[in-house]
Amino acid sequence: MLSRIAITTQALRASSAGRSVPPMPRPAPIDSGAPGPLDQAMQLMGAVMRFSRNAEVFGEDEPAEYLYKVVSGGVRTYKIHDDGRRQIGAFHLPGDIFGLEFGGKHTLSAEAMSDAAVLVVKRSALDALAGRDASIAQGLFVLTSRQLQRMQGRVLLLFKSAQERVASFLLEMAERSPAGDSIELPMSRQEIADYLGLTIETVSRTLTGLQCAAMIEVPTSRCIVLRDRPALDHMNG
Amino acid sequence: MLSRIAITTQALRASSAGRSVPPMPRPAPIDSGAPGPLDQAMQLMGAVMRFSRNAEVFGEDEPAEYLYKVVSGGVRTYKIHDDGRRQIGAFHLPGDIFGLEFGGKHTLSAEAMSDAAVLVVKRSALDALAGRDASIAQGLFVLTSRQLQRMQGRVLLLFKSAQERVASFLLEMAERSPAGDSIELPMSRQEIADYLGLTIETVSRTLTGLQCAAMIEVPTSRCIVLRDRPALDHMNG
DNA sequence: CGATGCGTTGATAACTTTCAAATTTAGTGG
DNA sequence: CCACTAAATTTGAAAGTTATCAACGCATCG
Numbered sequence A, B: 001m002l003s004r005i006a007i008t009t010q011a012l013r014a015s016s017a018g019r020s021v022p023p024m025p026r027p028a029p030i031d032s033g034a035p036g037p038l039d040q041a042m043q044l045m046g047a048v049m050r051f052s053r054n055a056e057v058f059g060e061d062e063p064a065e066y067l068y069k070v071v072s073g074g075v076r077t078y079k080i081h082d083d084g085r086r087q088i089g090a091f092h093l094p095g096d097i098f099g100l101e102f103g104g105k106h107t108l109s110a111e112a113m114s115d116a117a118v119l120v121v122k123r124s125a126l127d128a129l130a131g132r133d134a135s136i137a138q139g140l141f142v143l144t145s146r147q148l149q150r151m152q153g154r155v156l157l158l159f160k161s162a163q164e165r166v167a168s169f170l171l172e173m174a175e176r177s178p179a180g181d182s183i184e185l186p187m188s189r190q191e192i193a194d195y196l197g198l199t200i201e202t203v204s205r206t207l208t209g210l211q212c213a214a215m216i217e218v219p220t221s222r223c224i225v226l227r228d229r230p231a232l233d234h235m236n237g
Numbered sequence C: 001c002g003a004t005g006c007g008t009t010g011a012t013a014a015c016t017t018t019c020a021a022a023t024t025t026a027g028t029g030g
Numbered sequence D: 001c002c003a004c005t006a007a008a009t010t011t012g013a014a015a016g017t018t019a020t021c022a023a024c025g026c027a028t029c030g
Helices: A009-020 A037-045 A123-132 A134-158 A162-176 A189-196 A200-212 A229-236 B003-017 B037-045 B123-132 B134-158 B162-176 B189-196 B200-212 B229-236
Strands: A047-051 A056-058 A066-072 A075-080 A086-092 A109-112 A116-122 A182-184 A216-220 A223-226 B047-051 B056-058 B066-072 B075-080 B086-092 B109-112 B116-122 B182-184 B216-220 B223-226
Touching: A037 A066, A037 A116, A037 A123, A037 A134, A056 A066, A066 A123, A086 A189, A116 A123, A123 A134, A134 A162, A134 B134, A162 A182, A162 A189, A162 A200, A162 A223, A162 A229, A189 A200, A200 A216, B037 B066, B037 B116, B037 B123, B037 B134, B056 B066, B066 B123, B086 B189, B116 B123, B123 B134, B134 B162, B162 B182, B162 B189, B162 B200, B162 B223, B162 B229, B189 B200, B200 B216
Parallel strands: none
Antiparallel strands: A047 A116, A056 A109, A066 A116, A075 A086, A075 A109, A182 A223, A216 A223, B047 B116, B056 B109, B066 B116, B075 B086, B075 B109, B182 B223, B216 B223
16 A cells, blocks of 8 residues: 655645646646656556446445546546435546545445546556655655645535535636536536535526526536636635 | 744744643543654654744745644644634644645644644655655655545535534544543634534534433533433434 | 426525624633 | 633524425436
């Protein structure tokens, strides 16, 4: 698991700094520019698997033996609570790496949101390589710290009201979307709700509200156009 | 960089303002017997600074040049939102390491919850050491992954109802507390509320409710005794 | 077509916050 | 040690937000 990791956190800081300050005019390509050594290694060592919509990639409590990277389509991670509610951990789009665990077991399940291709790499092989190649170890570290930052953003989001959560979500999706202000949502309202900790009705009503306030347009339910970014940003806090 | 001056200034302010007052009755280190190489290195390279209650350890947006470890007392990290609300990121008790950042800047502010002693280590020195000693780098990695896990727990918590949040909080504090079912809270109701994303009134009412349900006892406002752990666990989910 | 799944809308209920006030606790100076 | 002031906590009532329950529209698909 945690093989010898010889890296400096300075390198980490440098690599994450460029990402944490996204330029105002245009959202960057999906998952940041340069394919690091980790990505390259995964490409070389991994195998591509295909999953059809709603197929399980891995399940909660299963041993976390692999690391995954979305090639095409989308994958959601989630957890079903005792009361039957589903909590979505994240939406993973092409380029995103997921499935990294530290307790040896997956704490979430993962399913394909659509037909998807996923690059699968044995964790043990990657760890072995990390022991020999510091840049791989550093890649894993960077990945972890990015995940931590994303999680912090999530905590921030969950402190906010329904309106603010939806606005934040739209901005986040726009950031990850290639097409600027026009967002093609790869997930259903129910999934959005389970991600934001709201009900489907509240999400729907909030979107309607934002539309009435002329902040967004909703040509079709899976497509949303941001019309007043400043106003949305202001909500975001 | 300016940060060094800023931090030093705060340190001086804090230490000069500090009269020595009996520290909180906080026995024994919280976490695990084994002091890893990282802890040892911090011990060797660091200096202990004293902060009086409510003194600032570091501020939001300041360069994160140091890593901190609580020696005695407690430290809270927090963020003030635009609307004036305060969000508490974490409560750090003796043995806890905090202040680790990846963007180069602190995303939260930190203040002493009580008179506190904090071990302060220059980040650059630690990074340099990590470059030479893999066990230090690994220590930083482990620290990061632990933080990630804690943050995931936090996201889980924020999906839940007020009752569940308070129950989770009590169990978490009990976990960190040396004295089993009797918890000596080092923070006020307001701080608990800001940590859980609730109001002080809701926290108070919920505690009263748990007391009425015979799940806890509240001899004094800063002391809580768990009377029915199974029931609390059940709430936790 | 009719069935089915998804999204929207409406009415009502549950939960949490807000505002206000009472009560307890802690700190200070005599 | 007591009295007094300030702060923290608790409690109550009303308002606001979100969830729940129910119904409807609108597509897709067999």
